Amino acid sequence: MLRVTLAQILPDFRYEDFPMRLIASLSVSALLLGALLPSAHAVLPPEVKKELTELNRELRPIISMVRKKQVDEAKAIIQKIEDRIDELDIADDERYRFVHGDITDIDVVDPLVAEADWVVNFAAESHVDRSILGSANFLHTNVNGTYVLLDAAHRHGVERFHQISTDEVYGSIAEGEWDEGFPLEPRNPYSATKASAELLVNAFHLSHSIPTVVTRASNNIGPYQYPEKRVPLYITNAIDDKPLPVYGDGMQVRDHLYVDDHCSAIDLVLHEGVIGEVYNVGSDNDCTGIDIARTILAQLGKSESLIQFVEDRAGHDQRYALDSNKLRALGWTPAVGVEETMKRTIQWYVDHEDWWRDIRNRDDYKAYYQRQYGDRLK
Numbered sequence: 001m002l003r004v005t006l007a008q009i010l011p012d013f014r015y016e017d018f019p020m021r022l023i024a025s026l027s028v029s030a031l032l033l034g035a036l037l038p039s040a041h042a043v044l045p046p047e048v049k050k051e052l053t054e055l056n057r058e059l060r061p062i063i064s065m066v067r068k069k070q071v072d073e074a075k076a077i078i079q080k081i082e083d084r085i086d087e088l089d090i091a092d093d094e095r096y097r098f099v100h101g102d103i104t105d106i107d108v109v110d111p112l113v114a115e116a117d118w119v120v121n122f123a124a125e126s127h128v129d130r131s132i133l134g135s136a137n138f139l140h141t142n143v144n145g146t147y148v149l150l151d152a153a154h155r156h157g158v159e160r161f162h163q164i165s166t167d168e169v170y171g172s173i174a175e176g177e178w179d180e181g182f183p184l185e186p187r188n189p190y191s192a193t194k195a196s197a198e199l200l201v202n203a204f205h206l207s208h209s210i211p212t213v214v215t216r217a218s219n220n221i222g223p224y225q226y227p228e229k230r231v232p233l234y235i236t237n238a239i240d241d242k243p244l245p246v247y248g249d250g251m252q253v254r255d256h257l258y259v260d261d262h263c264s265a266i267d268l269v270l271h272e273g274v275i276g277e278v279y280n281v282g283s284d285n286d287c288t289g290i291d292i293a294r295t296i297l298a299q300l301g302k303s304e305s306l307i308q309f310v311e312d313r314a315g316h317d318q319r320y321a322l323d324s325n326k327l328r329a330l331g332w333t334p335a336v337g338v339e340e341t342m343k344r345t346i347q348w349y350v351d352h353e354d355w356w357r358d359i360r361n362r363d364d365y366k367a368y369y370q371r372q373y374g375d376r377l378k
Contacts, residue, residue: 103145106152113152120162120270121149124194127228128168129372131190132313142193143200150204161201162270163214167255167282169195170216172317179323180216180278187315198278205276213273215266217281218322221341222259223348227356228368230289231256231342234296235349236356238306244297245373248312250290253319257283258336258344265332272330279330282322285338292342299346310376 101108103123113119123145125131125138146163153161170178171185184199186192198214205212221231234244265281273279287295293307324332336344349356359365 103141104148106148109148110152110155113149113158114156116156117159118162118270119149119153119158119160120164120266121146122164123149124164126190127226128188128190129228129313130368131188131193132315133371135189135193138189138193142190143196146197146200150200150210154204154208154210159211160270160275161204161210161212162266163198163201163212164266165198165214165216165278166191166194167216167218167280167320167322168317169198170320173319173321177282177321177323178280180280180326187317202276211275213269213275214278215269215281215327216278216322217262217265218255218257218283218320220259220262221256221345223345223352224355225345227359228365231292231296231345232349232356234293235300235346236360238296238300238302239350239353241302241306243308243377244293244306245310245377246289246293246307247310247316250293250307250309251288251318252316253286253288253321255282255320255322256285256287256292256338256341257281257334258285258341261334261336264335265327268330268332269327277326279327280322280324281327282324283334283336283338283341284324285334285341286321287338295342296346299343300350308377310373 103109123141125141131138150161167178168188168191169184169186170182171187171191184195186195201210201212201214204210221229225232227233227236237244261283262281265279269279290307294304296302297304297306360369
């Protein structure tokens with residue numbers, strides 16, 4: 001039986017960068033490698049539930065909570081996760097186990113990795129703005145957490161270690177595209193910790209012969225993305241007729257990768273990727289920040305007067321652009337274009353207002369929003 005350990009973070013009792021559809025869109029062969037629990041409100045289509053039931057594999061996700069002081073909220077999140085597990089009819093499936101622990105806790109991680117053949121590390125504090133406000137949790141989870149997983153993987157001889165990384169490790173590029181040979185030049189604390197984690201992965205591969213692969217993806221968007229991230233922030237603000245805070249002149253360029261396409265890339269690299277290699281995952285869906293804001297407002301029938309240009313953040317990268325030919329040579333192509341990506345994502349937030357409104361009404365979210373945008377939005 002193939003056993004899989006999934007390392008996944010629930011940072012600050014928020015939800016990770018990967019929207020919930022990550023597991024829902026994986027193929028049968030990689031279904032158990034997705035980020036099952038970045039949200040307590042997972043929606044899996046019937047065909048995925050059927051595949052999960054029929055697969056002769058075992059899923060052992062780790063949920064890491066790094067701030068223990070918010071005990072009451074932690075209990076609430078865990079209860080929602082457990083409720084969702086019941087809804088999915090997998091609570092009694094012996095191939096599934098929910099583990100609540102800290103990714104840096106070797107006593108939690110080690111016995112799980114000991115049982116695993118593959119480890120896929122999605123675990124990360126992920127929001128650049130939060131990393132600028134405070135970096136300690138990013139170092140704790142993104143660097144120390146990766147080390148703990150690698151150390152356990154080395155001692156127990158896992159067959160493959162897949163590190164999920166980001167295009168932000170490259171820094172900023174004025175023209176052209178990054179291929180995997182470009183040097184790493186991270187320009188914010190978040191990307192610096194992700195680059196550090198990558199260096200650890202490569203060091204363990206070279207020093208201990210751990211069979212590793214790394215994928216560097218562009219901006220993921222889709223269902224269940226936490227509403228502090230730019231696209232869901234703009235969508236939910238627009239629904240509430242609140243200003244859309246656009247940094248600087250709004251001309252920063254990002255590639256927007258629909259989460260289903262990211263899933264298919266992870267699946268392919270996990271099975272076909274060359275050990276020791278890195279693969280860029282980009283969809284060529286390049287858009288500026290102002291274009292994203294206008295697209296959202298147009299689809300929602302809102303006035304562009306809601307756009308408010310605000311002071312840019314320090315060290316804001318101007319442009320990201322990935323050369324994904326190496327991945328495409330394995331047979332991958334993105335299936336969802338930029339227009340459809342935005343259409344699906346916007347409609348999902350329109351249809352799931354209860355989910356995001358519950359988050360936006362929390363004190364911790366309000367405090368973050370005020371701290372980040374209070375002085376910018378006049």
